[in-house]
Amino acid sequence: MENASELSSSLSFASSSYLSNGSSYHNVFTSSGVEAGTNVTNLELLSLSKLSGSLEKLLVDAQYDYSDVEIVVEGNTVGVHRCILAARSPFFHELFKKGNDSFVKEGKLRYLMSDLVPYGRVGYEAFMVFLNYLYTGTLKPSPSEVSKCVDDICTHDACRPAINYAVELMYASATFQMKELVMLVQRRLLDFVEKALVEDVIPILVTAFHCQLNQLLSHCIRRVEQSDLDSISLEKELPHKVFSDIKSLRHKSRQEIEPCIVEGDPLNDKRIRRIHKALDSDDVELVKLLLVESEITLDDAYALHYAAAYCDPKVVKEVLSLGMADLNLKNPRGYTVLHVAARRKEPSVVVWLLNKGACVSETTLDGQSAVTISRRLTRPKDYNEKTEQGQESNKDRLCIDVLEREMRRNPMAGNMSIPSIVAAEDLYMRLLFFENRVAFARVFFPAEARLAMEIADADSTLEFAGLSASKGSWGNLREVDLNEMPSEQTKRFLSRLEALQKTVLTGRRFFPHCSEVLDKFLADDMPGMPELFLEEGTSEEQRIKKMRYTELKEDVQKAFDKDKAEHKWAGFSPSSSSSSSPKGVVNCKVRKR
Template identity: 60%
Template structure:
C-alpha cells in the first residue's frame, strides 16, 4: 500500500512537469507518437543561423557520438550552462564518463535524459536495455530494469535535473519494494552517491530486515552503510541465521581468516588454515565465497581440492552454481559443471541457475550476434552453457548404451555429429566451453575439432580388451562427443 501511494504520487508529479521554453518553434515532434526527434531538433535550431557553430557540441557515450545543442541544454540545466561556458572556441567534444562522477550511464539512458531536457517528458524505457530475457518475468523490478533506472538517476543527478531526479527516485523506491533483496543493494549504492535520503532510508530498512548475511553487506556496500545496517539489526534483534552462527568467536575468526586467504589469492594459506582447525570448506561456505568474489583461477584451485560439496546450499538456499549464475562468469560455471554440479538444482524460492542468469541478462546483450572468430557475449554464453547442460543431462539419461546397438546406422549418425562438432573451431569461446565441459584437453581438442576421427571407430576391436573394457571405452568416447556436440547442435 505504501509503495502504491508512492507511485501515484510520482505519476501526479510526472503529469505536472513540463518546461516553458523560448525554443518551442525549434522542436521537431512526431505528433502521432508524441516523440521528439533530437537530431532534427538540433539541426533546425542551428539552421536558423549557420554561422553560430558555437551552438554545436557532442558527447561521446559508449564510443558513440551524440550531437547536442549548447543553447537549449544551457537554458535547461545549470550543469551544462557552467560546462559550456568554459569552452566557447568552436565545437566542443566531451566524454560522458568525465561528466558523470558515479556509476555507468549507457547510450540509451543518456538519450532518454536528453529527451527529457529537450521536451520535459519522460520516454518509455527501451525494452532492449530495461527488460531481461526471462519470459516469466513481469519486468517490474528485474536487474536490467533496476540498472536502467539507476543509470537515469546517475545522469539526472550529475546534470542537476531536479525534476528527473525526483521521478527517478520514486521509480527506484517502487523497484526496491518489489525486487529480491540482493537487487536492492545497487539501488542503495545509487541513493548514497546521489544523496537521496528517502530512497536511502527505505533500502536500509529493507536490507536490515532481510536474510542477507553481514559478509555480503561488507563486500558490496560502503563501510558506513554496512555498519548502519548491522546496527539496525542488533537493535531490532533481526539477525539472520548466518549471522547468529557468529556467536562462536573462534569459529567466526577462522572463517574470516579463510575468506581473507581467498581475497589474497593465497591457496596455500587456505590449506594451512584447514589443517590446523576443525573448520571445513563447507562450514565456511568457502566455495560459495570464491564463486562470488574470487578470480576464476583461485576458484578452480579451491574446487580442485575436492573438499567442498558442489551442491551444498548456503543459509539462503543457494548452491555454488546459483551464486556463480549471478556473477555471469562462464569460466566459473564451466569448471563447476565439469566437476558434476547439478544444473537443475533450485534455490529455496524455486529458481534454477539458468533462470537466474536469464533474469540478470538484458535483451540487448542476449540478442547481440557474435561474429566468427570473436568472443561471445558472456551473458549469452552463460545462459547457453546452462541450458545445454540441462539438455545434455536429459539426453544422457535417455541414452541406452550397449555395444550391440552400435550398428552401421549408428556410426553414420556419429559421423554426422562429428562434422557438426568440427564447426566449433570457428568460435573460440564456445570451443573452450565445449571442450572443458567434455573433460577433453583444450589445446589438443581444438585442433582435433577440425579433423575427422574425433570419435574414433566405435566398432574397433582390441584383442587385449575384455568385453566390459570395450563397452566402457565406447561409452566414454560417445559421451565425450555428445557433450561437445550438444553445444553445437542446439
C-alpha cells in the same frame, strides 16, 4: 517507469510553462470568458508541442545535425548542443564554461560519460531518454530492450534489468541536476525497494548513497538491515559507511529482541574471514593450510560460494580440484554454488561446476533455478546480440545457453577414454583428427571452443604440430626431438590427445548442434578432400574449396536456426554468419591416407 501519458502530462514544457504562468491565465479567463481562455490554452499547448517536436529533430534527424559537442557513451558518439544543455542543466552550464581544450575532435568538444558520472554507470539508452527529456520536456517510456529481462513469465516490475535502467536514469538525472526528473525516478526506485529481491536492492542503495537521496537511502537500509543477507556480502558490495550503519542497526535490533543474545563464535568468524582473504589473494595453498590448522571446513566457510561470487574464475577451478566441498550445498539463503555463479554470469565458472556434478535443477527457497536466475538478470539487448566470426560471444547469452542445454541434455553415449597402450600410427591419426576437430571449432565458434578448451586444460598441453611442418609427408610425423625420450614423447602426445578429446566431449555436451555440423564435415569431407583449406591447387580446385566452405557456413547457420527454433531464440547469429574468407583455417592439419 510510469505510463507514457502520465509522464508526458506531468513532465512537459506545455504543462509546466502554462501552470507557472497562472496570473496570465487568470487575466484571460476573467476578461474574455471561458471560451477565450480555452482557446489561449489550446494555442499555447499547441505551440509548445510544436516547439518540443522541432527540438527533437535535433536529436533524431540527421538532416538537423548542428551539434557542437560530443559525448561518448558505451562506445557511441552522441552529438549535443551546448546552448540547450546549458540552459536546461546547471551541471552542463558550469561544465561548458570551463571548456575542455585537452579533448577536442574536428572542432567539437568531446566528453566521456565515464568522466562525467564517476560514481555510476549511465548506458546509451538511458542517456538518450534523458537527452530527449532535456530537449522536448517529455519523458519517453522505458526502452524494453534494456528495461526488461528475457524470462517469459517475469512481470518485469522489479527484475534486475528494470532496476538497472532506473538506476542509470537516476545517475544521469542527479549528476546533471534535473530535480524534477530525480523526484520521478526516485518514486520508481522506492517502489522497487519493496518488490525486488533483496540482492537487487543493493544497486539501488549504492545509487541513493552516491546521489545523496536520503529518503531512498533510509528505505534501502531498512530493507537490507531486516533481510538475511550475510555481513560478508554486504561488506564486499556496500560503501564502508553504509555497511557500518547496517551492522550497527542489526546489532541494536538483536539486543532489543533478546538482550542476552549470544553473538556467534568470534574465533570461528575470524578463521572464516582468513579463508576468504586467502581466496581474495588467489592463494589456494594458504586456504589448504588454514583448513588444516583449524576445525573449519570449506563448507563451514561457504568458501566455494564465496569464490564463485567474488574471486578469479581460476580460483574456483582450483578450489573445485581439492574435492573437499559439497557442490550442491545451500547457504543460509538457499543458494547453491551454481545459483551464485548464475548471478555472477561467468560462463567458465558455470561450466566447471556442471562438469564436476553440480545439479542444474536445484532451486532457491523462492523456486528459482540457475536458468531462471540467469534469464532474469539478462536484458533482451544482450541476449539477442549478434556475434560475428571471431568476436566474443555475449557472456549473458552463453550462460543461459549452457544452463538450458544442461537441463535438456541426454546422457552422452559412448566412451572416449584412452586405452593404456596406443599404437604409434593410431596415436598420430587420433591426434590429427582431434586437432582438426578443435581447430575448426575455434574458427567457427571461437568463444565456445575456447571455453571447452579451458575446461579440458587443453592450453596446458603442446599442440601436435608434426603435420604442419611435414605438409602431408608421413615420414616427418615420426621425427623426434633427440633430447626427448620416446616414452616422454608418447606421454606428451597422450596428454594432448586426452585434453583434445575432453574438449570435444565438453563441446558435444554443451553445444550439440554445432558439434554435429563439425563431426559431419570431418567425416564426409576430410578423407576425400584432404587439402580443402590449404592455399594450393589449380583454380578449379580452389573454386571447389570455396564452394564447400560456403556450404559449410550454411550448415552452421542451419544448426543455429535449429537451436533458435528449439529454444525460441531471436536475433542471434552464429560466428560463421560473416562473409569472411576461409583463410582463417588455412593451417588446419590434414593429410592423405
